[in-house]
Amino acid sequence: MGTVVRLWRYPVKSMLGEQCAHLDVNARGVEGDRLYAVHDANGKFGSGKSSRRFCKIDGLFRFHATYEGQTPTIRFPDGRVMPGNAPGIDAALAAALGQPVTLAREAAVSHLDAGPIHLLTTAAVAWLRGALPDALVDERRFRPNVVIDVPGETQVERGWLGKTLAVGDEVRLRVMDLTKRCVMVGLAQADLPEDGRVLQHLASDADVCFGVYADILAPGRIRRGDRVSALD
Numbered sequence: 001m002g003t004v005v006r007l008w009r010y011p012v013k014s015m016l017g018e019q020c021a022h023l024d025v026n027a028r029g030v031e032g033d034r035l036y037a038v039h040d041a042n043g044k045f046g047s048g049k050s051s052r053r054f055c056k057i058d059g060l061f062r063f064h065a066t067y068e069g070q071t072p073t074i075r076f077p078d079g080r081v082m083p084g085n086a087p088g089i090d091a092a093l094a095a096a097l098g099q100p101v102t103l104a105r106e107a108a109v110s111h112l113d114a115g116p117i118h119l120l121t122t123a124a125v126a127w128l129r130g131a132l133p134d135a136l137v138d139e140r141r142f143r144p145n146v147v148i149d150v151p152g153e154t155q156v157e158r159g160w161l162g163k164t165l166a167v168g169d170e171v172r173l174r175v176m177d178l179t180k181r182c183v184m185v186g187l188a189q190a191d192l193p194e195d196g197r198v199l200q201h202l203a204s205d206a207d208v209c210f211g212v213y214a215d216i217l218a219p220g221r222i223r224r225g226d227r228v229s230a231l232d
Contacts, residue, residue, distance in 0.1 A: 001160075002121060002150040004167065004226040010143060011072035012065040012084070012103070013037040013111045014047050014057070016189060022223045023145065025171055025216050029116030030145050036065075036072050036084060037111045038093060041100045045111055048184035053109060059097055061189040074103075115213025118179060119157060120144035124210060126153040128198070131205065135195050141185045142211055148228050157212045164231040170220025172231070178209035185210070 010017030013034040024031040038046035044055035062077040065084075072084040076096055082089055090102045120142055129137040130153050139147055146167070150156050160175040167173060181202050188194040202208050 001165070001230055002148040002228045004146055004222060004224055004228060005122065005149040006139070006147040007222060007224060008143070008145055008147070009033045009067075010065065011036055011067050012063070012074065013045055014060040014184075015074070016061060016064040016140075017143070018066040022221050024219075024221050025117060026219045027116070027216055028110075029112060029216065032067060032070075033145060034111040035106050036103060037106070038097070038101045039104050046097075046101065048187060049182045057097060057099070057101070061184075061187055063096075064190075072103075114180070115177060116216050117173065117214050118143070118145045118211055119148060119160075119173075119175070119214055120146070120211040121148045121150040121155075121157050123150040123152045124155045124157060127155055128201070128210070131201055132197055135197050136192050137198065138192055140189065141192060141198060142179075142181075143184075144211055146222060155206065155210070158209075160212060160230070164217065165214070166227075166229050166231055167222050168220070168226030170218065171216070171222050171226075172218035173214035174217050175212050175214045177213045178207075179211040179213055181208050181210055 007020045007023045008017055009020050009030055009032055011032060040055045045053055046057035046060055047054035050056045064075040065072045075081050082092060084103055094101050120139060125139055163175050165173045186196045186198045202210050
């Protein structure tokens with residue numbers, strides 16, 4: 001069906017993440033993915049949207065989080081770098097975000113949006129680029145964990161719903177649901193400008209969905225270059 005070409009992990013929910021050579025996955029999902037989140041004064045998790053669990057906190061996309069061992073390291077918009085366990089991290093984040101916040105590790109309530117692992121194909125990205133030739137359509141807007149190279153220009157992963165996928169020698173996934181999108185896909189991040197047309201087109205032509213979520217049936221390691229095939 002395709003080949004894994006890029007792997008992404010996001011140590012802190014709604015901050016920019018890191019590209020990885022491999023990902024270890026377990027029943028929860030990708031190890032370390034969104035394991036930390038910025039909590040507001042009410043304990044809700046900082047996000048690009050507000051919901052029962054999440055609170056919209058503007059500016060999180062201006063931060064970049066990577067791991068140093070088991071601890072996230074955060075690069076601030078002004079270039080400062082602080083480890084996530086530094087004594088002053090909460091105060092520094094609060095000052096930069098303009099509200100009281102704390103950086104916390106996931107506890108009883110999951111930081112994940114709706115599924116353990118998020119898959120996206122190059123064919124889907126090519127489809128959207130074709131529809132929006134004047135926009136900067138980039139996979140980073142959609143925060144996938146696994147990007148799979150598939151020929152063509154279509155949302156081919158929609159046809160994977162209900163299927164069991166073999167990814168490399170170890171990992172087995174069951175594709176469970178389409179990924180619903182929100183305003184975050186059009187927000188500015190790194191070198192990508194703000195562009196509301198991305199969400200508008202997905203709303204009009206794709207029922208606001210792009211990519212798929214999968215459950216982990218068999219844990220293991222996913223590597224760049226792993227083949228992806230359907231088992232059913």
